[in-house]
Amino acid sequence: MDDLALPLKAIADPVRLQILEFLHAPVASCCSRGDGVCGCDFEQLLGLSQPTVSHHMKLLVDAGLVRAEKRGRWVYYDLEPAxxxxxxxxxxxxxxxxxxxxx
Amino acid sequence: MDDLALPLKAIADPVRLQILEFLHAPVASCCSRGDGVCGCDFEQLLGLSQPTVSHHMKLLVDAGLVRAEKRGRWVYYDLEPAxxxxxxxxxxxxxxxxxxxxx
DNA sequence: TCGATGTATCGATGAGCGTCTATGCGAGTG
DNA sequence: CACTCGCATAGACGCTCATCGATACATCGA
Incomplete structure (x- = not known):
């Protein structure tokens, strides 16, 4: 009931919906590898500043919708299907x- | 993509989630009839003022999630399953x- | 070790939203 | 007709949030 509000609020945003769409079917990427999308790609895709992208990513991860994996200098993101x-x-x-x- | 944001934003609120839950399985009502829920019931159920309830209802209706039918002096609400x-x-x-x- | 690069955090700002009180509108009821 | 009652609207207030620039942190390469 109420625990639904958190993930729904995370999804209910045009920017974050675009992020999810891209994670679902990624296109071109500067450093993506097929098993995840590099965070630096979103900055250019969304036309937003890096802190803003980081903010949205944190929301999605905190809501349990996206999984973040730090590999070296980059952070790779992937959907959480469940x-x-x-x-x-x-x-x-x-x-x-x-x-x-x-x- | 973007048209998803509108209905999702309407659902992503604890109060409106409670409204949807009640519309899905209504309990006691002052003037409900089985094929819809009277708006005056929510005022007491949610513990909110009448204008606030009206505001939330308008959002849900505008998002296409709830159907409003005016019958006489009352307005009856029902879910839009599709x-x-x-x-x-x-x-x-x-x-x-x-x-x-x-x- | 030093500089470069990707990311996270901080503080500020402006917009949007949830809530209220007050008021107006419409439809029954006496 | 006048009154009551359910609902909608308007305006105001406070809070949350999306966004930015500046900065700190971490990691890799030279």
């Missing part, structure tokens, strides 16, 4: 309404 | 990552 599956399930419940009015 | 199914599908995509890095 988190999205859980949220999707919770929302799908509203699509199958029991609609019984108790007294 | 909207939640669509959002759940979009989020479920992130749980099934293609993970192909194009150049």
């Amino acid at each position: 988190a999205f599956a859980a949220i999707a399930d919770r929302l799908a419940r509203f699509a199958h309404a029991p609609r019984r009015v108790a007294t | 909207a939640f199914a669509a959002i759940a599908d979009r989020l479920a995509r992130f749980a099934h990552a293609p993970r192909r890095v194009a150049t």
Whole structure:
């Protein structure tokens, strides 16, 4: 119920949605390797400053939606599929309404 | 992509999540009838003022998540199952990552 | 060891949002 | 018709958040 608000708030932002889309299907990258996306790519992709990108990444990681792995000087990001599956399930419940009015 | 932000922002709030939960499985109501929930019920359920409740309802309706039907003096609210199914599908995509890095 | 580079943190600022009180509108009820 | 009641709107206040520049930290290469 309430724990849904945290990850949903993290997703409910155009910038972070774009980040998730890119993590889901990455395109060109300066130092990505196929098993993760380098953080420096987002700076150019989103047209935002580096601190802002770092801020959004922290939110996504704290919400459990994205996994961050530090490899040497870079940080590689990847989606956390289980988190999205859980949220999707919770929302799908509203699509199958029991609609019984108790007294 | 971006059209997801609007409904997600509407859901990503503890108060509105509680409203959705109640619409999904209503309990006691002063004037509900089984095919919708009277707006006056939320005021007491949420412990918020009437204008605040009206504000949240407007957000949910504008996001296409809730349907409002005016019957006489009251307004009855109901979930819009298709909207939640669509959002759940979009989020479920992130749980099934293609993970192909194009150049 | 020193400089370069990627990232995180700090402080400030401006916009957006949730909440309230006060008020207006519409529809029943006496 | 006048009054009541449910709901919507307007304006204001406080808080959160997205964003930036400046700076600190960490790691790699020369």
